[in-house]
Amino acid sequence: MSETVRMRLLERFAAAWNARDLDALMDCMAPVCAFHASGGPDASGRVYSGRAAVRAGYQAVFDAFPEAAWTNARHFVAGNRGVSEWRFRGVDREGRRVDVDGCDLFVFDGDLIAVKDSYRKMRSG
Structure with a gap:
């Protein structure tokens, strides 16, 4: 796939987070997928593997933060990786x-x- 297609995917994904749209988020995910949350019991955060677990992990973020916005989004893609x-x-x-x-x-x-x-x-002081 082209980097342009993947850039558009990341833009849709970011918009879905702000819309709190689980279906749109999952439409961006591959059949075999994982979500490594920013916090959790392991060095890599809490890991959700598989579509059902990933969906539950995304819902957990929404549940933890009833009010949330991801702003100033900037994306880049290099091959099969993106940020x-x-x-x-x-x-x-x-x-x-x-x-x-x-x-x-x-x-x-x-x-x-x-x-x-x-x-x-993580903020301190």
Whole structure:
């Protein structure tokens, strides 16, 4: 697939996050896929493998942050890999505000996302 097609895919994917549209998110994912959340018990975060688990992982993000927006999105693609950089602003279930930069590292399978590996900055002090 061309890098242009994959760039458009990342643009659609980012828009689906802001629309909180699980079906649109999953339309961007390959049949065999994984989501590595930015937090979790393992060094690589919490890993969701398989379409049902990935969908549940994405829903968990929406549940954790009833208010959320990913802004200032910038994407690039190189071969079967891609990166999205963004600013995350949200309010969690306890009312705490979050405002941090982050990125996603992607691996593509054809014209779909096989792996989404998320990273978010953690503020201190």
